[in-house]
Amino acid sequence: MEFEMYLKNSGIEFLKDHPLKEFTTFKIGGKARYIVFPKSTKQLIEILTLAKDEAINYIVVGNCSNVLVSDKGYNGAIITTVKIDSFKIDGNLIEAECGAMLSQVARKACEAGLKGLEFAVGIPGTVGGAVYMNAGAYDGEIKDIFEWAEVLDENLNRLKLSKSDMRFSYRHSRLKEERMVLIRAAFCLKFADKEDIPPLQKANEFAKRRREKQPLSYPSAGSVFKRPPNNFAGKLIEDAGLKGYRIGGACISEKHAGFIVNVEDAKAEDVRKLIYLAQKTVYEKFGILLEPEIQFIGEFETPLFVPENVQNRR
Ligand SMILES: Cc1cc2nc3c(=O)[nH]c(=O)nc-3n(C[C@H](O)[C@H](O)[C@H](O)COP(=O)(O)OP(=O)(O)OC[C@H]3O[C@@H](n4cnc5c(N)ncnc54)[C@H](O)[C@@H]3O)c2cc1C
The missing domain is CATH 3.30.43.10 (Uridine Diphospho-n-acetylenolpyruvylglucosamine Reductase, domain 2)
Known part of the structure; x- marks a missing residue:
């Protein structure tokens, strides 16, 4: 072939x-x-x-x-894209290829005395994945520092998009809507002032908080669900009594109920069943529908939960 x-x-x-x-x-x-x-x-x-x-x-x-x-x-x-990974810092502007690891870019920026990417030091994704997802943490997100991106549209035409072209919102960008491929992106940071907490120190504090709060010793994909308005997915799942609930080799983390962890050779269907259970239980108890943040690849037997009133409207 x-x-x-x-x-x-x-x-x-x-x-x-x-x-x-x-x-x-x-x-x-x-x-x-x-x-x-x-x-x-x-x-x-x-x-x-x-x-x-x-x-x-x-x-x-x-x-x-x-x-x-x-x-x-x-x-x-x-x-x-992980092998297309170069990036450069020029003054307060960073240009990075799609496969550069966001955490490395962020750390270098902090080391250069630039502020704005401290939140990203513990995010284990690439620049492409981070822009696609509008990744964020600790009150920061990609949108805040995004300058431009070079992308391919669905017909593989090369385009340059500005921030306003990107339709960023919470864990969302235009790349998702139109199946665009990000080739490279530029971020504009600020030089830290003397009175600011040094960026590297701030980044290290965030990383420490992550180690304390997140189950980083087990394989996972981070937070499974988006944060519902004025609430936290992990808290709702915990309040629904599902912390530590296990199906097959997958488990709702004891340490942070917003994470599903692979504790013993988990299957994707184990994770899907936990997602369904968490969505259904939280919906029935609190009337809030948790929306997955993680992206699904391939076909699954276990569906996502759809409340009856929504099913009837279809
Ligand atoms: C322990 C842990 C902690 C995490 N903490 C956070 C956090 O604090 N905040 C947060 O937002 N996320 C977090 N995540 C989730 C994840 O790291 C981020 O969403 C990250 O930005 C994904 O990048 P990636 O390269 O791994 O993307 P992938 O998982 O490879 O892909 C994610 C999506 O992006 C698309 N994509 C990837 N690259 C491109 C490209 N070049 N062009 C077009 N589409 C592309 C894929 O098709 C897919 O739909 C965490 C994950 C883990 C495991």
């Missing part, structure tokens, strides 16, 4: 029929037909063009730290 021939002939690193669980922070996920590791934007565009021409399904991912991949895997190409 031409796609595979191209990968072989061009020396692009790829794996065939290989389990995705090796690459997800959840350590869950069945086999993908291809997992491809382009090393440059040029290679990324070539791979996407060929996949499109040959009608091969594809998904562009970063560090797979916010995804749940089906046990059945993915019948197509998972194109990971």
Whole structure:
């Protein structure tokens, strides 16, 4: 097949029929037909063009730290950007390729005395994944420092988007709406003033808080649900009595009920069942519908919970 021939002939690193669980922070996920590791934007565009021409399904991912991949895997190409990872800091402007790790970019920025990315030091994703998700923590989010991005639209045209083009909102960006691929992004930070807490110190304090509050010793994809307005998903799940609840190898974390952790070779369906249970129980007790923040790849047997009144409206 031409796609595979191209990968072989061009020396692009790829794996065939290989389990995705090796690459997800959840350590869950069945086999993908291809997992491809382009090393440059040029290679990324070539791979996407060929996949499109040959009608091969594809998904562009970063560090797979916010995804749940089906046990059945993915019948197509998972194109990971983690090897397209250069970035530079010029004054207070940072330009980073899609696969640069956000935590590394943030740490370097803090070391350079720049403020604005301290919140991101503990987020284990790439720049592409972070912009796509409008990732955030501790009252900061990507939107606050975003300057511009170079993206590919669905027809693989290259566009430059400004902040107002991006339609950012809580854990949302235009990239999600239009299936765009982020190639590179620029962030504009501020120089820390003398009276500010030094950025590196602030970042280290956030990292310490994470270690204290989050179950970082187990594989997970971070917070499973978005924060409902004026509330916290973890608190609602805990108040619903589900902290520590286990299905198969997956468990609602004892340390932070907003996290589902893989405690013993969990299956994606174990996680989906816990998601359904948490959504249903919280809805029945408090009338609040928890919306997953994590992204799903592949097909699942366990559905997401839909309240009856919403089902009837369909
Ligand atoms: C322990 C832990 C703590 C976490 N803490 C936080 C937190 O504090 N705040 C927070 O917001 N998140 C947090 N997360 C979730 C996650 O790290 C972030 O959402 C991160 O931004 C995802 O980046 P990624 O590269 O891993 O994306 P992936 O998981 O690989 O992908 C996520 C989505 O982005 C898309 N995507 C990835 N790259 C591109 C690209 N170049 N172009 C277009 N689409 C792309 C994928 O298709 C997918 O839909 C945490 C996760 C873990 C495991």
